Amino acid sequence: VGSPGQAERIEVRALHHDGSWRDLEAIGVAVVERDDLPRIVINCRDISDRKRAAMALEDSYERLKTVEDQRRSFLAAVAHELRTPLAVTLGAVDNLLSERAGAVSAEQARMLAMVQRNAERLNRLFDNLLDLARDEVGQLRLEPARLDLRAPVGEAVESFRPLVVHRSLDLTFDQPGRPVVVSGDGDKIIQVVSNLLENSMRYARRMVAV
Numbered sequence: 001v002g003s004p005g006q007a008e009r010i011e012v013r014a015l016h017h018d019g020s021w022r023d024l025e026a027i028g029v030a031v032v033e034r035d036d037l038p039r040i041v042i043n044c045r046d047i048s049d050r051k052r053a054a055m056a057l058e059d060s061y062e063r064l065k066t067v068e069d070q071r072r073s074f075l076a077a078v079a080h081e082l083r084t085p086l087a088v089t090l091g092a093v094d095n096l097l098s099e100r101a102g103a104v105s106a107e108q109a110r111m112l113a114m115v116q117r118n119a120e121r122l123n124r125l126f127d128n129l130l131d132l133a134r135d136e137v138g139q140l141r142l143e144p145a146r147l148d149l150r151a152p153v154g155e156a157v158e159s160f161r162p163l164v165v166h167r168s169l170d171l172t173f174d175q176p177g178r179p180v181v182v183s184g185d186g187d188k189i190i191q192v193v194s195n196l197l198e199n200s201m202r203y204a205r206r207m208v209a210v
Helices: 048-097 106-136 150-166 186-203
Strands: 007-015 021-032 038-046 145-148 170-172 181-184 207-209
Touching: 021 048, 048 106, 106 150, 106 186, 145 150, 150 170, 150 186, 181 186, 186 207
Parallel strands: 170 207
Antiparallel strands: 007 021, 021 038, 145 181
16 A cells, blocks of 8 residues: 555455355555554455456457457458359340340340349449448548539439339439539449439339439
8 A cells, every 4th residue: 555545456356255256346545543653444345246247248248249240241241242143144134235145125125124223223232231341340442533523423313214214203313504523432422322312212202303
């Protein structure tokens, strides 16, 4: 114990008379009585329950952290592994629609366009999963550049027009007559606008306006 009035705290383990080990907290304070003789006042208390609770909480945290790490790895792996066959599918559909493999009927073109729309939707979903996994570990990369905001927004809108026609909706895009120059990542802007459009069309009855 230090100078008079200064408290010192230690933790010790002691064997209880019932044979179990207990965690104790001891706090000692040096005091000086009138006779100038130093004395020590020590207060002890059993903190076994508190220590067990702290250890259980730490153990639960470690288990949750392990599960969370596994979840992130699983999402990233699934999104990455499924993108390759999806890219092959989109390439094959594009070849069929462009009639590189031969002529297709109007009904076949309609069915192929449906496959293409849904494959592109899955592709956007995988992009979102990958970005989520990267963002959670601080690895999301942005490539900002000066650009006209109308370009990425317009690209996202145009990519949804076939789906709008399929769902018998009206899609209007009211863009300014002059450039809207911003600093941003064009691909991520397209991704965000596409997510907003997809959510809007899920609940729209007649029209979606951008």
